[in-house]
Amino acid sequence: MSAQRVTGQLTVAQLIRFGPLGSARCYSEAHLERLVTGVTLVSDLDEARQCEPKTAMVVHPVAAHGVWALEAALRCAWERNAACVVAPDSVMVRASTTQLAERLRLPLLTVADPARIALDMAVAIADTEAARARLISRCAVLFGERFSLRGIVGVINAEVPGVIAALVTKDGHLLAGRAAADTFPPDGPNAPGEDAATGGASAFAEDAAEEHRLAVAVPSADGRAWATLVARVSAPGPSWTETVETILRLARAPLASAGAGSRLSLAHQGSRDRLLMETLLGEGPTVQGRRLLPSPRAGASHGAESAVGAEELARDAGWPIDGRLVAVHLRPLQPDRDLEAASPAITAAWREDLAEAPLVPLANGWATWYTGEDAHPRAVERNVRRRLASSRIPLPLCAGVGTEGEGMAGLRRSLREAELAAGSAGGQGDQRVECYGELGPRAVLAALPVAERAVAARTLLAALLADPKAEVLLRTLTALLDCAGSTGQTATRLGVHRNTVLGRVERIRAKGIDLDSPDQRLALHVACHALLATGEARDSGRPARPR
Template sequence: MGRTMKDTRLDVAGLLAHGSLRGTTPLYLTPASALVESVVLVSHLEAIQRVRPNTVVVLSAEMGSGGWLVSAALRHAWERRASAVVVAGSTYSSAVIGLAERLGITLLAAEGNPAGVALALAAEIGAALSVMDAELARFARAVAKDSALPDVLKTISRELDGVSVSLEHDGVVLASTGTAPRDPAKVITVDVGAVDASVPSALTARLPASGVLNLRLVRSILEVAAPSVKAAWLLGNSRETVRAVPTAALARLSQGQGSSGKDFEEDHRHLLSQLGWRRHERYAAVWFCHSGLHTPANDLTAVLRLLWRKVSPRSPLAEVEDGWLALVPAAHQAIAAQLELRLKTRLQPSLAELGLVAGLSRWAYEAPPLPSIIQEARLAAVSARSAGQGTVLGFMGLGVTAATTFIDRDALALVAELTLPRLMASPDREAIVAAVASFLDHRGSVSLAAAALDVHRNTLQARLGRARELGVPLDNPSQLLSVHLLLDVLRAAAPGKQAFKDPYETRKDSHEFPV
């Protein structure tokens, strides 16, 4: 729409060259030609205080007869950011023209009655607006033909000479097209309305600050396109819901403990076949969930599905209990690695802003049963919560440490308070906790534990003896796992190294053993 957008954009220079202002005499012209969106004929100064920006102020013949009235009109018009001031033809002093120059506002003198200039200019503005209305009607018909959101955005961008157009949700770009300006941009935003979410979404255009686009027309185009954008978004989301049915159904199937993948596929072979899942095919599972323990009230499914298209548009995203799930074909390990990389590079910032985390299953040479990879992805996502919003975590790098994710550390600290009261009350508690925890970390090796703590082995042995005196059960193998968990929590909560003098500490270069 480049030609029409520029032709319907009226400015002072164009109107002077071949428009309704050709019959006026410039007394002063600003270096930059101002836009013209309206015209007003005024017969008293107070009327100028009500005009809108980008208005040509035409003074009646009576007002333009006195130099002081013109000076006052110039000041009022400048305050209202008027495009120009037109006065009756006369000989004006250099002081009036100098004032227009200092204020930076165009001053024109009409050869005849200024009212004729106002009428001619009003007709020209009306004609331009009628052309604009016709163009908007044509554009509305064109954009209504598109049913897919990417096509709708492309149609809008083409209409705006290829500028950047995006659909945004709470500042997160869900979909975009066009070329983003390199120089500072003029941003025009139109509300699209809520789509399965409590936070309204917006249609945004970013225009070059140095461009010649008609900003008023740009906003009108976005307003006309907003219903089509919302309709395409809703239609796309409903289609994705239908496509995601097999994934959602698979998420509800469970594999019994101890049963093999072969047993699972045999038990559900007819259902898996009807849902479209192929036996022995490798998939990578991706699970999204909220980073907090409590799920926000707003529904992010429609938003997350648009973001997911940036990662794997052919794999539907299903809304499941406690999150969202997608299964991506991954015949080779490189495909699974690329999937994790795309999640981190394309979605991580958006996930952080939305308060979400993501988990991925691991890739195996022998295709694991589908419920197993779903469980891996979910465990990885839950484990990612402790690392903060936006975290993308793969189960491959997590392994058995995923178990610690589900430990209630506050509950363990309470257990320590109740079951080890003498240790918790001891002034040398931090040193004893660190010693015993390190001892257990190193599978009962005094030498390795002492080296890790940078103390003499005699010092470590003394601390272990002190721990036994304080009631820590180090000689019962069935209780060592629980002791290790308790002390690990206490060690993590310690504010720092102890400030007191440890009576059990022996220098590494000493051979004395404290009694």
């Protein structure tokens, strides 16, 4: 693309020579000197009849029923004094259509993706000097009228053609705008983006090559680096990029002041919360020589004194740790996920109300708690289940809910219970929520280190695991053992008919598993939990979902 700065209005010829129509096939070469002041994208002939004068009429593929429809569009373009007609290349343009275009003195061009070209042309047309000035001043005025992060970024997305903008934290958390602005894959902006509107692979490459990412650092009110305003520019040209960058810079001050009101960045807050939580739980008990919760960092203070100090710190931070509360532990379904990276997104997604307790990142998941008179495990379970189902949660999670507690001590206990319950839920799939109170002794099973047991269990249950429906059978067996052999309860818990359970039990028995021998039952129970917890029974690559 040429660096030529176009000062006046663009002509069709200039759009072809320097602009987005460079890849278009031109059928009628006369009258390319027509001025183009805008773009009209038409998706039916009635829209074509309303085409704005002096605009480029871009015929969307849905309007191109055939050559006749293209000719009808040409006619409308002529009647409305359009500058040129751009059609999808899926329409076979033959001599007669070219002849018509020439008769009507209208340039006729075809492109692979008219909708995209329409956008690019809108950008190019907006990129003349006068248009640039108009656009910049309009954005500046609008920035002054918006007081939220979202509103300010929204101005860019709405007003600047071909630009997708977003405000993200340093660690990639989206604060405002459209996530698509910052979704270039790690190897740079040249790989295919998610803009799948285009057809073939070649179009992808071409599009991607023309995309450009702009980033402007936005300081917090105290002047430190806080967030980045990023923009994906789909039709970059040197002068246009400059324009977009100018607009992004204009947005910095309004963003900084809008952001100052809100607190520190979430990531910053997350690490602070974690430190505080680890301090709070520092003297927690251990189970089988293993700390249920991570030990506080070396160098952190020990003893009751420090715990009291920590409690005060928590109150200072605004944590609601007085009165009745119920703890919740969130845990990723796949334990090997990088939790540090996921934390800000999870934190942001979880929060509905700033007044509630923070979601505190821990080494193996996230902890939080519910307070108030209605902090009851059942209600909490329902609430957690709903939140886990939210599409904003970026990775599969399960959760455990503790029993009610009072004050700091109660929180500690409830948190431990929640962690145990989460361990139990972990074996059972995405969005699974377990309440410690209903788990009973199974919590012990869930707390057992599973890796070594899984090896033994695989041997023990080899016949069952060989079954094509191994996972279903294993789940049924586990539930049956959990329910002390009651097929009715098992059916309720699995949400299937009792006859289904009976059928599966028959199948399980057919695999040589003796459900009636009391001395085998515990071993079997442990083995089942171990396998479920390690995901052994799952089909390769497909995460299990309950039912």
